[in-house]
Amino acid sequence: MKSKCPNVVSIAGVDPSGGAGILADIKTISAQRAYACGVVTALTAQNTVGVTAVFPIPVDMVAKQIDTLFEDVAIDSVKIGMLFDSELIKTVAEGLEKWNPHYIVLDPVMVAKSGDPLLQQEAIAALREYLLPISTVITPNLPEAQILLGWKGEIDSDEKMEEACRLLWKLKGSHGYVFLKGGHRENTKTAEDFLFDGKKFTKFSSKRIATKNTHGTGCALSSAIAALLPQTKTVKTAMKKAKKFMDKAIEGSDDLEVGHGHGPIKHFYKYWK
Template sequence: MTHIKPNTLSIAGVDPSGGAGIYADLKTFSALGAYGCGVVAALTAQNTQAVTGVHTPPVDFLRLQIDTLFADVRIDAVKLGMLGSADIVATVADRLAHYAARFVVCDPVMVAKSGDHLLAKNAVAMLKEALLPQSFMITPNLPEAGVLLEQRAPETVKEMYRAAERLRELLPLSSERWVLLKGGHLPGDELVDLLFDGDRMVELPAPRIDTKNTHGTGCTLSSAIAALLPQAAGQMRPVEAAVRHAREWLLRAIAASGDLDVGKGHGPVHHFHAIWPKARP
């Protein structure tokens, strides 16, 4: 029997520099053996240093993008990134529910690496009300966890444990749902992420890599997980296996980011580090 590659969809914004958003997601899908599709939920004027403008499509056209794609293409997993407004969040949530989309990985993009806000405040409530119930996994960083929980961001691993538990309470309790709380904002030479399904808490440590090239790491990790979840079936603890694989791949992409020369700010990770020829010393 021929192995069918998964079709993975990114619904997110466009970053012209290619380090984040849909362009980064498509690179990630391709690097990890999935066929990438994209629905544009926002356009940004952005580089590695700043976001200078955001334009969102009419919701009717956003709905048309989603409906036209799902009418023709089998979608095996969905990554959600920058959605921008409450109307866009509500539209995406409605269509994902209509198509009973599987493996929805929601990266609640709220603030860019440059500090620019990417999600309107009134959209946060809609995200919690309409979109999180459709999500198989959410992947907030610590500031995003603080916004979702309406409290200050966790400042220790111990506080991360409680935050992960509370975040899980925002998801449907009657079915399999996961929280990946990313601890990269904590100080120290080692970072810790927490993976929690409401029952088992898994600590995922990793060394901190000394580089400024971290533009789009959140987008890239969530899209890597979306690409790998359909491929992890049959493995022991498939969700944990997909997340571990995605994190290991991302760490190598960050470590190889110096092989690229993109922009003067926070540069992108090297999505094709395992495919392209190695840079000469």
């Protein structure tokens, strides 16, 4: 008997360049040998240089996508990306609470790699209230963590990262996991990430790779985690595998020639020789 391939859905926006958003999520999920589904929350006019327009999908259509998909497909894991506004956040939270998937990975997307905003300012409170509490894992980077916590000072040391993890864990209802990404810390030879389960910290170190092709790294990491959680015995193991995938995908990114700005990672580095 063949082993079941996990079904994973990305709830996110569309980046036409394919480097971030739902298109990148589908590539990542597929690269982890899981079956990728998608619920579109927004259309963007975007490339490797910047975002020129955002068109949110009407909330009733997003709700219909979720219900129609879950009615038919046994979804093992969910990745949440760009949601843009408060109403959309509430709609997605209500849909997921209704269907109660086993794993939910939240990437609190707020700003594109180009610096363009992807989440309305007033939607941050809704993100805290509705999505953090139902998520298995949240994967903020340092600027996103600062915004979620209302933390004005820089998170520029291991000690401050650990403190941010503790506060984020409490903010999400003192359950699940916080995976805080430290790639934005300057003047460090390695990128340090921290996984916190409410009691213990696990530190992950990655070498810094000299490339400008880092568009969609947050999307890919959270999608890899969502795809690997149903296939691994522990969250820690899923994180290790996801980090290994990211390191290799970034290393291979210079093999691609996509756009003039921040190019994408090489999602299929294993298969494209």
